[in-house]
Amino acid sequence: xxLKEDLESKPPCHPRACAIQDCLGKNNYNESKCSHLxxxxxxxxxxxxxxxxxxxxxxxxxxxxxxxxxxxxxxDERN
Numbered sequence: 001x002x003l004k005e006d007l008e009s010k011p012p013c014h015p016r017a018c019a020i021q022d023c024l025g026k027n028n029y030n031e032s033k034c035s036h037l038x039x040x041x042x043x044x045x046x047x048x049x050x051x052x053x054x055x056x057x058x059x060x061x062x063x064x065x066x067x068x069x070x071x072x073x074x075x076d077e078r079n
Contacts (some may be wrong), residue, residue, distance in 0.1 A: 006044045007051065015046035035074075042071050061079040 023034035045061035054064035
């Protein structure tokens, strides 16, 4: 699915959150093997907050302020 479809899922971004859980289960909970899926979830969550505002909620995403912190930390780790 693409970003648009994942944003429209119930709850929003749920397919991406499930993909992370599936990946972690298949990889003995080694987060580094699933980092691309974490980035994809954060991309979806960021788009969700841009569309609905920072006070919106979905079970699949951290709060907007925590999401931005996590995205910055992941970016800093890459550099």
